[in-house]
Amino acid sequence: xxxxxxxTSPPVETVKRELRRAILDHRLPPGTRLTEEAxxxxxxxxxxxxxxxxxxxxxxxxxxxxxxxxxxxxxPDPREAREVFxxxxxxxxxxxxxxxxxxxxxxxxxxxxxxAEEHAALAQGDTGSAVHLSGLFHTRIAEIAAQETIASFVxxxxxxxxxxxxxxxxxxxxxxxxxxxxxxxxxIGRGDGAAAEELMQSHLVDLLSGLDLSDRVKPVSSLAxxxxx
Amino acid sequence: xxxxxxxTSPPVETVKRELRRAILDHRLPPGTRLTEEAxxxxxxxxxxxxxxxxxxxxxxxxxxxxxxxxxxxxxPDPREAREVFxxxxxxxxxxxxxxxxxxxxxxxxxxxxxxAEEHAALAQGDTGSAVHLSGLFHTRIAEIAAQETIASFVxxxxxxxxxxxxxxxxxxxxxxxxxxxxxxxxxIGRGDGAAAEELMQSHLVDLLSGLDLSDRVKPVSSLAxxxxx
DNA sequence: TCTTAAAAGATTGTGAACAATTGGCACGCG
DNA sequence: CGCGTGCCAATTGTTCACAATCTTTTAAGA
Numbered sequence: 001x002x003x004x005x006x007x008t009s010p011p012v013e014t015v016k017r018e019l020r021r022a023i024l025d026h027r028l029p030p031g032t033r034l035t036e037e038a039x040x041x042x043x044x045x046x047x048x049x050x051x052x053x054x055x056x057x058x059x060x061x062x063x064x065x066x067x068x069x070x071x072x073x074x075x076p077d078p079r080e081a082r083e084v085f086x087x088x089x090x091x092x093x094x095x096x097x098x099x100x101x102x103x104x105x106x107x108x109x110x111x112x113x114x115x116a117e118e119h120a121a122l123a124q125g126d127t128g129s130a131v132h133l134s135g136l137f138h139t140r141i142a143e144i145a146a147q148e149t150i151a152s153f154v155x156x157x158x159x160x161x162x163x164x165x166x167x168x169x170x171x172x173x174x175x176x177x178x179x180x181x182x183x184x185x186x187x188i189g190r191g192d193g194a195a196a197e198e199l200m201q202s203h204l205v206d207l208l209s210g211l212d213l214s215d216r217v218k219p220v221s222s223l224a225x226x227x228x229x
Numbered sequence: 230x231x232x233x234x235x236x237t238s239p240p241v242e243t244v245k246r247e248l249r250r251a252i253l254d255h256r257l258p259p260g261t262r263l264t265e266e267a268x269x270x271x272x273x274x275x276x277x278x279x280x281x282x283x284x285x286x287x288x289x290x291x292x293x294x295x296x297x298x299x300x301x302x303x304x305p306d307p308r309e310a311r312e313v314f315x316x317x318x319x320x321x322x323x324x325x326x327x328x329x330x331x332x333x334x335x336x337x338x339x340x341x342x343x344x345a346e347e348h349a350a351l352a353q354g355d356t357g358s359a360v361h362l363s364g365l366f367h368t369r370i371a372e373i374a375a376q377e378t379i380a381s382f383v384x385x386x387x388x389x390x391x392x393x394x395x396x397x398x399x400x401x402x403x404x405x406x407x408x409x410x411x412x413x414x415x416x417i418g419r420g421d422g423a424a425a426e427e428l429m430q431s432h433l434v435d436l437l438s439g440l441d442l443s444d445r446v447k448p449v450s451s452l453a454x455x456x457x458x
Numbered sequence: 459t460c461t462t463a464a465a466a467g468a469t470t471g472t473g474a475a476c477a478a479t480t481g482g483c484a485c486g487c488g
Numbered sequence: 489c490g491c492g493t494g495c496c497a498a499t500t501g502t503t504c505a506c507a508a509t510c511t512t513t514t515a516a517g518a
Contacts, residue, residue, distance in 0.1 A: 056288070059285070069509095069511090070469065080377070083377060086376060087379050090379070147315060149312040275472060275474075297478085297479050
């Protein structure tokens with residue numbers, strides 16, 4: 001169950017987790033500048049720790065590093081947004097099929113809980129958490145498929161999808177129609193791999209079609225102190 | 230053409246490239262311990278630079294970091310080896326299809342040169358370079374497909390494949406039958422996407438079948454001074 | 459007023475010193 | 489003789505200080 005094959009030290013791990021969470025919850029909108037010193041002061045650690053965390057996050061595509069300029073929350077352009085979903089539709093349907101074949105009752109229960117939490121978050125209008133939980137659902141499926149390599153890719157892609165959604169989401173009413181997640185859950189629960197693969201595929205197409213990938217730009221919040229929220 | 234979306238500084242970039250090359254050429258066999266100080270002295274840089282490079286390489290799966298213990302050249306187990314090829318067979322056939330559809334004459338010429346160099350290396354018995362060039366061929370196809378996201382995954386997977394081959398390759402006569410590469414090249418050259426996809430798929434199956442994934446262990450070279458070679 | 463250039467400020471890149479953790483080794487006990 | 493314990497060396501984890509680089513500001517000239 002090693003979520004990170006590479007073991008990193010607790011402080012840098014903490015900062016990485018916190019930053020990732022802040023970005024995925026959209027508390028740090030895409031384009032936000034992340035000053036090393038500011039983050040270091042905020043988390044009470046040295047700059048080196050923050051630097052390490054930022055380097056890791058940049059590998060996952062959540063942060064963009066510009067030489068001698070600093071780190072910014074990644075701002076995927078429409079082309080990259082399309083690529084992310086293209087890649088997901090290559091990996092996740094197969095993962096869903098495998099997950100359906102291999103899931104044990106505990107796994108299904110776990111997924112059921114995820115869906116429930118996601119539904120609750122949506123009901124409360126907490127879209128930030130909803131997007132996050134929705135991503136966790138997809139990630140969990142890849143993990144159940146017991147393909148650690150693919151799962152790590154899916155984790156990275158789901159993370160970036162969160163950024164894409166923050167930038168280009170069109171239908172503000174439904175975040176990730178939990179309808180699709182319910183059906184997926186059912187298919188996996190009854191071990192129907194073919195159905196799960198099919199459902200995942202169409203679910204991803206749905207997600208992509210919910211984006212507005214015209215070339216307009218969204219405003220960039222300049223201040224990193226959004227962390228305070 | 231940004232090979233690295235994240236721009237890193239020249240020194241760390243150099244060390245990273247050198248280390249990657251040494252690992253991919255099997256001059257640093259899997260399991261070799263990589264001491265920060267030793268590498269720093271060898272390349273004439275500070276430990277910080279080496280540390281950064283190692284962290285990057287660990288993200289690509291070429292290096293394993295163990296907390297408070299150090300860095301080692303990654304040693305994928307049979308399970309991980311299988312996963313790597315499973316993932317490749319999800320991504321690369323599609324990439325080959327796209328590459329065939331989008332390749333311009335310059336791209337084809339580039340691929341042709343790669344194949345020629347690979348053939349030459351094989352003829353000279355330089356299997357290290359041959360494996361490396363073979364990987365470059367696969368990577369290049371993903372790049373031609375113009376799917377930067379998928380290409381980055383393929384790069385990581387190809388790199389790990391090099392480790393897998395170092396550990397589990399069975400047929401020492403033919404490294405990566407350039408026969409298959411020639412056919413792929415031809416299919417891409419005539420823009421036949423369907424054929425390219427099919428060829429890539431079967432090529433990957435062939436590669437996997439050339440591995441001996443029984444559970445025996447290979448000896449671990451203890452001394453990192455293999456760099457001298 | 460606009461353009462240009464230079465200096466000041468801020469931020470990252472790097473190296474060296476200190477602290478913390480780990481693994482090995484010898485010593486002593488059962 | 490085997491085994492557990494405590495010390496010691498080696499290596500990593502972290503912080504801090506300095507150098508290099510970039511951005512911004514400011515001021516002078518056309």
